[in-house]
Amino acid sequence: MTAGERATAPGKPNTGRTATADAAQDADRTGGSSLLRVADLSVRIAGLHILQGVSFEVASSGVTVLLGRNGVGKSTTLRAILGLTPRNGAATGSVRLGGEEILGRPTHALVKAGLGFVPEDRCVFAGLTVAENLRLAERTDTPDYDLVFGLFPELSKRAKQRAGSLSGGQQQMLSLGRVLLNPNKLLLIDEPTKGLAPKVVTEVAEALERAAQAVPVLLVEQNLAVVRRLAGDAVVIAAGQVAWTGPGERLLADPALTKSLLAVNAAGGH
Template sequence: MTAILTVRGLHARIAGQQVVEDVSFDVAATGVTALLGRNGVGKSSTIKALLGLYERTGEITFDGERIDRLMTHRVVQRGIAYVPEDREVFGQLTVEENLRLAERGGAPNRAIVGDLFPELIQRAKQQAGTLSGGQQQMVSLSRALMNDNKLLLVDEPTKGLAPLIVGTVTKALEAAAERTPMLLVEQNLQVVRALAHTVIVLSGGRVVHTGPAAEFLDSDLVHRHLGVSTDQEAA
């Protein structure tokens, strides 16, 4: 497996408190790698540490270049896009203005927004703060997908969404992963099963399992590390 991102011995702190401890993993240069774990084990903190949003030590190599000493904006300029858990749209701005602010050099691929989320084209002049949670997630995803990125970091994209919107977002992520590799934090194991080829499981800020997604999801490791059963996943 060729890796687009290699992480070795990553430690991260928030206000002096250790939240990620000696984490090492690879993200494949194709498809979706899922970062799993119970609530509070350091998944989102790991994503933010990769971006330089938290104090960090360790080696992070992206596309052959060490980035662990770069500021966040430099990491993003290298071609890493971030879709945050809380969406972070600019509520007072329109959908169109939110997308325009996210443009980064070259020619943004606006066509992908219309292809994946035609609803946003219809709501281009609507203030983002008046959109539903699902529509705001579409805006957040669109901001990342329309630029020519080399890696997507996507944090809890289906959290709190209605089942119908979960399906729409899952299809959009699948389409995005066909052209850009993705590190996905996701609690919905049906979404993980649909998208991921590899899982990395965290517990207590450490990696406790890495392997093929299907094998993990069909084993008792799901209950051991995530506290759910395969029956609950299918429910």
């Protein structure tokens, strides 16, 4: 088995213990160049074991993509990292940011410390204007409006419009813009192209590509065309566990593997 490619047959998921062992191997392999290290992360919500010992790493540059079929726990992973596990749930394990344990710290403190979060379904404040949405997100005295309006000129044109009246694509730009105003150590972005028209998907992907040049990204994405364009490393989750990790190219280059892990045909683009 080559380094960086350790497939576990889907349907025969590895146990929490081997996942931890994998994580240890990962640490050896990457030799500390990773920014975020998730080890043996388990999440239970309302008695259901959603994540069962997930371990992976996020490199200190570029885009790490979190892949998997619907409902395998990708969003749960992002939310658990950020301390957004619901009250009837609990997250255990370890999440280290630059060597520091962050699991269990309050969300607002983590975000202030530099974890920018772009949630699934955008979550813009519909009753607030675009300008107000952005103003609310400022965490620094020198918010980078040049960057945001440079990436998304639409936002400056529509500053006084209520966010609820924006199109899905514009809302996604606003949601990304809110995060990009501030300096970040890592961006956690959840399905930014979900439900968008193909042309808008391309725009968002471009913006993500530019953002990723400045700051590392952990991205949950279903659209393989976007993954192909952005991905450095890929982490595939199946049934609450890590089923495969390795370079994204290798995953996409192997139609059989892609099909078995993601139940999609990679050759067909998005």
